[in-house]
Amino acid sequence: MHGSHNDDGRCRNPHAHGAPHGHAHTFPFGMAAHGFGAFGAQRARRGDIRDAVLRLLSEQPMHGYQIIQELSARSGGTWSPSAGSVYPTLQLLADEGLIIAEETGGKKVFSLTEAGVAAVAATADQPAPWAEVAAGDPSIAGYREAAGKLMHAVFQLGKNGSADQRAAATEVLADARKKLYAILAED
Amino acid sequence: MHGSHNDDGRCRNPHAHGAPHGHAHTFPFGMAAHGFGAFGAQRARRGDIRDAVLRLLSEQPMHGYQIIQELSARSGGTWSPSAGSVYPTLQLLADEGLIIAEETGGKKVFSLTEAGVAAVAATADQPAPWAEVAAGDPSIAGYREAAGKLMHAVFQLGKNGSADQRAAATEVLADARKKLYAILAED
DNA sequence: CAACATATAGCGATATATCGCAGAACCTTT
DNA sequence: AAAGGTTCTGCGATATATCGCTATATGTTG
Numbered sequence: 001m002h003g004s005h006n007d008d009g010r011c012r013n014p015h016a017h018g019a020p021h022g023h024a025h026t027f028p029f030g031m032a033a034h035g036f037g038a039f040g041a042q043r044a045r046r047g048d049i050r051d052a053v054l055r056l057l058s059e060q061p062m063h064g065y066q067i068i069q070e071l072s073a074r075s076g077g078t079w080s081p082s083a084g085s086v087y088p089t090l091q092l093l094a095d096e097g098l099i100i101a102e103e104t105g106g107k108k109v110f111s112l113t114e115a116g117v118a119a120v121a122a123t124a125d126q127p128a129p130w131a132e133v134a135a136g137d138p139s140i141a142g143y144r145e146a147a148g149k150l151m152h153a154v155f156q157l158g159k160n161g162s163a164d165q166r167a168a169a170t171e172v173l174a175d176a177r178k179k180l181y182a183i184l185a186e187d
Numbered sequence: 188m189h190g191s192h193n194d195d196g197r198c199r200n201p202h203a204h205g206a207p208h209g210h211a212h213t214f215p216f217g218m219a220a221h222g223f224g225a226f227g228a229q230r231a232r233r234g235d236i237r238d239a240v241l242r243l244l245s246e247q248p249m250h251g252y253q254i255i256q257e258l259s260a261r262s263g264g265t266w267s268p269s270a271g272s273v274y275p276t277l278q279l280l281a282d283e284g285l286i287i288a289e290e291t292g293g294k295k296v297f298s299l300t301e302a303g304v305a306a307v308a309a310t311a312d313q314p315a316p317w318a319e320v321a322a323g324d325p326s327i328a329g330y331r332e333a334a335g336k337l338m339h340a341v342f343q344l345g346k347n348g349s350a351d352q353r354a355a356a357t358e359v360l361a362d363a364r365k366k367l368y369a370i371l372a373e374d
Numbered sequence: 375c376a377a378c379a380t381a382t383a384g385c386g387a388t389a390t391a392t393c394g395c396a397g398a399a400c401c402t403t404t
Numbered sequence: 405a406a407a408g409g410t411t412c413t414g415c416g417a418t419a420t421a422t423c424g425c426t427a428t429a430t431g432t433t434g
Contacts, residue, residue: 046383046429065419082385087421089383106392106419140345143353146360147341153367154334158327161371166330168370173333176363180340183355184348233399233413252389269415274391276414293389293422 041078042133049081049089052129054112057099058120061111064090074130076141150176231320236268236276239316241299244286245307248298251277261317337363 056067064086072080090110093099098116101108112120157169231239243254251273259267277297280286285303288295299307344356 043427044384049384063419064421065417069418082387083420084386084422085384091421108420139350139353143345143357143360146357146364147345150341150360150364150367151338153364153371154337157367157371158330158334163326165370165373166326169367170330170333172363172366172370173330173337176359177333177337177340179359180337180344180356183352183359184340184344186352230397231414236414250389251391252387256388269417270390271392271416271418272414278391295390 041080044079044081044085044129044133048129049085050093051123051126052081053086053089053093054098054116054120055123055128057110057112058117061102061109063107063109071130074128075133079130079133231266231268231272231316235316236272237280238310238313239268240273240276240280241285241303241307242310242315244297244299245304248289248296250294250296258317261315262320266317266320 052071053067056062056070062070064083067090068081068083068086090099090101093116094101094110096115097113098119099110100113101110103109154169154173157165161169239258240254243249243257249257251270254277255268255270255273277286277288280303281288281297283302284300285306286297287300288297290296341356341360344352348356
């Protein structure tokens, strides 16, 4: 399925947009900067986004950002499709005539066309794309929660702690890191 | 200075845009989601963004995103002004005639007007806004680094670790959290 | 059938813009 | 002068869109 079309090639033209794209520095802390968001997150398989978007729109008309959120919620936060995946897919789908956009205020709400409904019906027997990723290793959840709670404590101390407390906490953090690397080392 | 005018009120009109704004769930991990980015980051003082933007543009014409990055870099990552602060400020400044936008391709490059140059000259004796935030408590840096390195280890394990390793790491994380809360408790 | 080459989907980063909320600064009153 | 309320600024979240890199999946060849 879905291996057809491509009609226009979409973004295949480099078209020289002379942007420097320096991007060296990156700030000293990291965290929010480079995908710490969810390490358990696998990269979606081929065409998953297409199917997922179609399936989601068959339930209810939505706009792009809402699709991202909904998909993230349904997979338990495991699969957070990026804007760079969703929006091009929506345009592609619209070009193919499977969905139509309706601009309401600042938002674009997408709904299935008749062709779109037919396309969803064709894959109705298959399980929902987000269900597959959601059914991952449950042991990850515990680790995630522990890490999340620790982060909360780290944040609390960083924000409301005194210099002395921060110094003590720094040692705790360094110690935890050492232990973690020790665990990583033992194969 | 700069506390004058307000000419139009800018965004003071609610103008009923009937958006639901549900926003309940938020994913189970957090981290990147709710300002974990940098706890040492103070909220900028009144009019800091205005001054900073003007000062930055006096050195070199830039576009919005570049200003955000540059400001973040100059303050050592301590002060990362948000898009929600920069873009409205740029429009305000443009409305006041201190800067002008020049659309080049997909980017809007802003430069100072003569009035803008004069405004910068008026505050030339004061230290740069980003310098003040940069010179913060140095003891925070150590804590930040320790937290950052720990996060790196946490991430490594979450991504490349086995189930056994993850289980062991979860205990380490829980233990570290307990110690952190103990430090927080002792006033 | 396995190793390699190729195509392409997904993603992070880049870029811009607006809204509602939280909090700091300011002003007024007691 | 302290207490209180008001105002306005800065910020996170929301929303959309594109580019180039990467990893995956498919197809081809030995």
